[in-house]
């Protein structure tokens with residue numbers, strides 16, 4: 227059990243975490259999730275817990291993506307890791323802003339067009355095509371690295 231300061235009891239008390247059905251607003255829609263809420267074990271008052279709230283928010287975003295048929299943060303990461311790419315290199319190949327992939331992998335919601343693009347690049351042939359198209363923007367060292375990755379992929383396919 228963790229101890230928190232309770233505003234109502236005006237002292238540090240023992241607390242407990244309970245599961246509560248809660249609606250979170252995501253992109254003008256309400257997403258109902260089972261969220262974790264901390265309560266004062268003495269008076270029953272709900273207490274603010276930043277870490278729990280952040281985890282609840284990520285859960286709401288993931289549920290929203292699932293409902294909309296969008297890739298989850300983990301699925302986006304898996305596609306990037308499949309090609310052993312850094313977030314910024316992955317962004318270059320997709321033609322999106324450098325921080326965009328970082329945000330998606332941290333839970334932000336991608337729009338449908340970008341979701342489609344990430345699904346397409348999961349196909350090695352499309353990956354190669356985008357790599358050839360965007361070579362100008364990639365340094366020689368990274369080009370060699372990507373050529374190697376492509377060779378590896380072709381061997382395993």
Ligand SMILES: [Zn+2]
Pocket residue numbers: 232233234235236239266267268269270271
């Ligand atoms: Zn209390």
